[in-house]
Amino acid sequence: MIKLHSLLTFLALFPFFVVTACGQSSSHNQKSNAMEQVSHKPNNPYYSHTDTSKLTISDAEWKKILPPDLYAVAREADTERAFTGTMWNDETKGTYYCAVCGYKLFKSNQKFTSSCGWPSFFEQDNKESITFKPDNSFGMQRTEANCGRCGSHLGHLFDDSPAPTGKRYCMNAISLDFIPDTSSENSKLNTEKIVLGGGCYWCVEAVYENLDGVIKVISGFSGGTVANPSYEEVCTGTTGAAEVVEITYDKTKTNLDEIFKVFFTVHDPTTLNRQGADVGTQYRSVIFYRNEQQKKAAESIINELNNKNVYNSPIVTTLESFKAFYPAEDYHQNYFNNNKEKPYCKMVIQPKIEKFEKIFKDRLKKK
Incomplete structure (x- = not known):
């Protein structure tokens, strides 16, 4: 039970905590840009929704x-007054960006209305x-949150x-720009591509086609020295391309x-140039990254898996800069769904799908 003295002390101090909880001070009553749809700022050459490079x-100059x-x-590190504008309790679906540099910070499904x-x-x-970073101002120990780009x-x-x-994450609304899901720009920004090699592309394609959020999966080839190679050429192992x-x-x-x-769940990233009976550089475990964000995310999960000794051997997945993607012949596309009765599909692909469905059962597409 809370003692009466402690309760009265808390109630007396409560207004102070409300005012200073999020920011450094409340000397400015800034006009919030809450729910403003901003995709570019002509007077700010550093503002971008696509550039993820660090700004120094x-x-x-910022002033x-x-x-x-x-x-x-x-x-x-000033702050706006609480309950400024409508952003604090607005439930519009969309994406929140840094108002200074345009860096993507939050999605609306990560937001909640707090008091x-x-x-x-x-x-x-x-x-x-x-x-x-730590913030010990105003006699309080808090954690300051800053934009990862600027x-x-x-x-x-x-x-x-x-x-x-x-x-x-208690944010100042003035530090955020918002783009609703209905805007054409946000639809474009919300779509991204990644190229992965985990052995036979029939297996990897069949798995990702069932993951909620995946729009399209195309089997093909990346890496190597031959432009638009055929399946037969890649199978020789001389093109340098990977499935x-x-x-x-x-x-x-x-x-x-x-x-x-x-x-990293549905293939073995510890076998060099091999997945089961499929052997050769064309079956290597590889991530072709398109930008620094994809590269860093890949490095992060590889380091985490290695540090936690998830596998008995070190991960040999290579990280290679994306240059080009060449779709495979039509009969390779959607191979599992078109050939479920074939032995390879039953003995090799089906077990991978079942493993995926068991571990990611809450993330399957609704059929």
Whole structure:
């Protein structure tokens, strides 16, 4: 039972915690850009929804570019008043970006309405989107949250949200730009491709076709020295190409972490140039990354799996810069669904699908 003295003390201090919980101070009553649909800013040459390269820009330069109220929060760690605008309790479906540099931070399905009066999220978009550092200002020990691309102040991270993470990303609305799902730009931004090789592409294709969020899977070839090689040429092992699948997925329904978790679940990444009876460089375990985000995400999960000794041997999956993808002949596409009665499909592909369906049963497409 809470003692009466403690309860009265808490109630007396409660308004102070509400005002300062998220930001450094409340001396500015900034006008929020809540729910503003922003895809480009002509006066800000660093703003981009697609560029993920790190920015090292001086505060003096940012001060010339940013509106005064945004600069105060983003570069001086000021805060806006609680319950500013409508972003804190708006449930519109869409994506939230850094208002300074345009970096993707959150999706609407990671947001919840909290009583603090600031936009609150229980999870960030990816491991790189937000960085953290200790904040001991105002006699409190807190964790400051900053944009992973430009380092601008966003708000704070607290351990008091509901499931599934228990985290509350308490953000200043002025630090966020919002693009609703209905916009054509957001639809384009929410689609991404990744090329993976995990042995025979018939197996990998059959698995990913059942993952919720995957839009399209195409079997084909990447890497090597021969443009648009045939299946027969690749089978010789002399082209340097690997059997791969090109996966197009909706980033609002799945993400790189999940794509890679499936990848490392349904094939053996510890056998060099081999998957079962399929032997040769064309069957190597490989990730063809298109940008630094994909490369870092791949490095991260490989390091994590190795450090935790998930496999008895080290992972030999190679990370190769994507150059080109060449679709395989038509009869290779959707091979499992078209040839379920063939021995290879029954003995090799079907067990992989069953393993995937057992482990990722909550992530299967609804049929």
